Amino acid sequence: MPAVELNNICKSYNGNLVVNNVSFTVAQGEIFGLIGPNGAGKTTTIRMMMDITKPESGEISILGESLNEATKNMIGYLPEERGLYKKITVLGSLVYLASLKGIGNRAARCRAEELLKRVDMLPHQEKKIEELSRGMGQIIQFLATIIHDPQLLILDEPFAGLDPVNTKLLKEIILELRSQGKAIILSTHIMNEVEALCDRILMINKGRNVLHGELAEIKSRYRNNSVFLEFDGVLGEIEGVVGKKAHGDYVELFLDGETPPQKILGQLASQGVSVNRFEVSTPSLNEIFLQVVEKGQ
Amino acid sequence: MNKTILILKHEFGHTIKRKSFIIMTLAFPVLALIAIGVFSLIQGMEKPPPPGEVVTIGYVDEIGNFSGYTEQPGEPPVTLIGYNTLEEATSALLAGEISEYFIIPSDYVSTGIVTRYTLERELEPPEEIQWAIKSFLLSNLLQGQTEPEVTERVKAPLGLLTIRLDETGEVATEQGGFGALIVPLAVGFLLIISIFSSSGSLLQGLGEEKENRVMEILLSSVSTRQLLAGKVVGLGAAGLVQVVIWLLSAVFLVRWVSTTIGGFPSIIQIPDNFLVLSIVYFILVYLFFAVLMAGIGAIGANARDSQQLSMLLIMPAWIPLWGLFFFLNNPDHIVNTILTMIPITAPLMVFVRLGTSGIPAWELALSISILIAGIIGGLVLVAKVFRTFLLMYGKRPRLGEIIRCLREA
Numbered sequence: 001m002p003a004v005e006l007n008n009i010c011k012s013y014n015g016n017l018v019v020n021n022v023s024f025t026v027a028q029g030e031i032f033g034l035i036g037p038n039g040a041g042k043t044t045t046i047r048m049m050m051d052i053t054k055p056e057s058g059e060i061s062i063l064g065e066s067l068n069e070a071t072k073n074m075i076g077y078l079p080e081e082r083g084l085y086k087k088i089t090v091l092g093s094l095v096y097l098a099s100l101k102g103i104g105n106r107a108a109r110c111r112a113e114e115l116l117k118r119v120d121m122l123p124h125q126e127k128k129i130e131e132l133s134r135g136m137g138q139i140i141q142f143l144a145t146i147i148h149d150p151q152l153l154i155l156d157e158p159f160a161g162l163d164p165v166n167t168k169l170l171k172e173i174i175l176e177l178r179s180q181g182k183a184i185i186l187s188t189h190i191m192n193e194v195e196a197l198c199d200r201i202l203m204i205n206k207g208r209n210v211l212h213g214e215l216a217e218i219k220s221r222y223r224n225n226s227v228f229l230e231f232d233g234v235l236g237e238i239e240g241v242v243g244k245k246a247h248g249d250y251v252e253l254f255l256d257g258e259t260p261p262q263k264i265l266g267q268l269a270s271q272g273v274s275v276n277r278f279e280v281s282t283p284s285l286n287e288i289f290l291q292v293v294e295k296g297q
Numbered sequence: 298m299n300k301t302i303l304i305l306k307h308e309f310g311h312t313i314k315r316k317s318f319i320i321m322t323l324a325f326p327v328l329a330l331i332a333i334g335v336f337s338l339i340q341g342m343e344k345p346p347p348p349g350e351v352v353t354i355g356y357v358d359e360i361g362n363f364s365g366y367t368e369q370p371g372e373p374p375v376t377l378i379g380y381n382t383l384e385e386a387t388s389a390l391l392a393g394e395i396s397e398y399f400i401i402p403s404d405y406v407s408t409g410i411v412t413r414y415t416l417e418r419e420l421e422p423p424e425e426i427q428w429a430i431k432s433f434l435l436s437n438l439l440q441g442q443t444e445p446e447v448t449e450r451v452k453a454p455l456g457l458l459t460i461r462l463d464e465t466g467e468v469a470t471e472q473g474g475f476g477a478l479i480v481p482l483a484v485g486f487l488l489i490i491s492i493f494s495s496s497g498s499l500l501q502g503l504g505e506e507k508e509n510r511v512m513e514i515l516l517s518s519v520s521t522r523q524l525l526a527g528k529v530v531g532l533g534a535a536g537l538v539q540v541v542i543w544l545l546s547a548v549f550l551v552r553w554v555s556t557t558i559g560g561f562p563s564i565i566q567i568p569d570n571f572l573v574l575s576i577v578y579f580i581l582v583y584l585f586f587a588v589l590m591a592g593i594g595a596i597g598a599n600a601r602d603s604q605q606l607s608m609l610l611i612m613p614a615w616i617p618l619w620g621l622f623f624f625l626n627n628p629d630h631i632v633n634t635i636l637t638m639i640p641i642t643a644p645l646m647v648f649v650r651l652g653t654s655g656i657p658a659w660e661l662a663l664s665i666s667i668l669i670a671g672i673i674g675g676l677v678l679v680a681k682v683f684r685t686f687l688l689m690y691g692k693r694p695r696l697g698e699i700i701r702c703l704r705e706a
Contacts, residue, residue: 014698014701050516050517051520052513052516052517053684069300069520072517072518072519073518075517077513077514077517079510079513079514079517081510081513082510083508083509083510083511083514084509084511084514085509085511086509088311096303096307097514097518099303100300100303100304100515100518100519101518141514144514
């Protein structure tokens with residue numbers, strides 16, 4: 001049973017279709033990247049999953065159930081726009097937000113202490129939120145997102161504004177949660193984070209699905225069909241190479257589309273060329289992102 | 298636990314622990330106690346003159362008919378000494394033989410003007426002196442023309458005692474007058490303050506939650522309906538606690554004052570059904586304002602923006618206070634009835650009228666019905682905009698957008 005299933009979701013504001021026929025599924029134990037430029041419809045899609053706004057058409061199910069009050073308790077949501085009650089203590093905030101997710105007071109308190117310990121913030125439990133640094137506040141907000149042990153996590157720009165230490169800590173926790181079988185939807189603009197963490201991605205642009213699938217498969221689909229070569233010696237004629245481009249200390253070889261890179265490497269070895277680096281060129285997700293967005297404009 | 302109750306408990310607990318709420322709740326009983334204390338202190342300071350003290354004042358009679366009745370009884374008794382000339386009287390005043398003097402000019406009978414000379418700087422002549430001079434003049438003027446009892450009656454011809462009867466001809470329990478106006482007016486005033494403070498907290502809370510983005514987290518856990526209901530009822534309950542404390546302390550203080558202190562505070566009355574009406578009006582008017590404030594909170598870009606918008610509702614609520622003298626002098630004017638029916642002005646107007654002429658039962662019933670209809674209508678409209686605009690940050694929707702939202706929802 002998928003953790004999330006969206007089928008042909010549509011939503012418009014003031015006559016503008018901001019989410020147009022979006023469909024995807026997220027499996028349990030998977031980190032799913034939801035990416036797209038600003039205003040693409042990601043937040044609206046997330047808000048529909050949270051039942052904060054209603055889709056005009058289409059179906060959404062969370063762990064096999066159509067949206068209702070109970071499904072909200074199965075989801076942990078870290079919105080992009082963050083905030084907590086400034087005048088309430090760390091522990092008070094965590095317990096109150098956990099109680100709104102259906103956790104009893106005592107259990108919420110135990111769990112809050114456990115989580116605060118995990119992030120080395122137990123000594124700060126009686127501090128008011130306004131007394132914390134911005135980064136610490138964000139960590140508390142993340143803890144509020146997972147305090148009720150949700151089966152599905154929706155994290156909107158979770159690393160924004162975090163220092164490298166806290167970013168690493170958050171990534172570790174996210175990976176731990178995945179290993180526990182939780183489904184995680186990660187919405188971010190930081191493409192290397194998506195590459196590092198996500199199993200599959202969906203890219204939305206202007207409210208539509210424009211790129212969907214496994215990250216490795218997408219990257220291979222957008223491959224330039226070239227290899228980077230750093231070498232010593234003289235480069236002779238190589239069968240299957242249709243062009244060359246020098247990039248300073250390395251050369252990019254453009255392949256004919258039929259010859260596999262291994263065959264090129266074999267020819268180089270037989271020519272006695274000393275190979276220092278041989279890399280199949282795959283574009284970064286960032287490049288793919290830009291390519292898709294520009295194509296859509 | 299039901300999420301509405303969780304929000305209710307959170308809002309209630311958070312509000313009643315706030316310093317401003319505690320100060321405000323205790324301020325009324327404490328200030329009333331201080332006022333009573335100051336009143337009784339002043340009353341105690343106005344000691345009657347020691348027995349045996351006589352005030353001596355002089356006069357110069359230019360007519361020549363004012364020689365009798367120079368011993369005027371009173372508290373204190375006044376002795377009048379006649380002088381032949383102004384100079385003699387002035388010398389006596391400066392020598393301390395008399396405390397003041399006055400001149401009865403030759404044209405006194407036609408003008409009635411008497412000039413008084415004193416060394417004291419005062420706002421107005423002391424009442425007992427005025428009374429003694431008046432009595433002295435009257436007694437001398439009417440000497441031999443009327444019976445002494447008639448002369449005494451002329452000095453104080455009217456002691457008007459008004460008794461209000463009810464429909465059965467029995468003496469009514471509410472006798473009216475300023476004593477009956479004080480408590481309703483004060484409570485009406487406090488009620489409005491509590492209503493605005495509670496519904497203002499709702500507005501402020503929504504504004505802050507929008508501003509600091511807690512709203513998004515809340516709505517990912519609860520529905521807009523639960524959020525609205527929990528907040529409105531939680532803050533209303535805190536306001537109700539405040540009002541009940543004020544009402545009970547008003548009842549206690551009025552009873553205590555009338556039995557122990559006496560004087561002006563003892564004439565203060567509390568109209569029949571006053572407590573019940575106060576609570577009914579608090580609940581209904583609070584709900585009415587809370588619903589509208591929730592709508593404003595959803596539309597406002599931030600807390601400050603919402604507060605500015607809310608002034609449109611708050612200012613008209615004080616109309617009955619601005620026109621208080623008009624309403625007191627014209628208790629049966631049609632404007633009074635109209636303002637009793639308008640939900641925004643109803644609370645203060647109802648209490649002003651309760652303290653003066655009273656309100657017919659049908660008007661109260663109609664006013665309450667209109668309030669209830671207003672709450673239901675407000676809820677229907679606000680529920681539509683609440684969900685749409687609650688997550689709109691940083692900008693206020695245009696009027697056209699709100700109208701379209703109301704139409705489409």
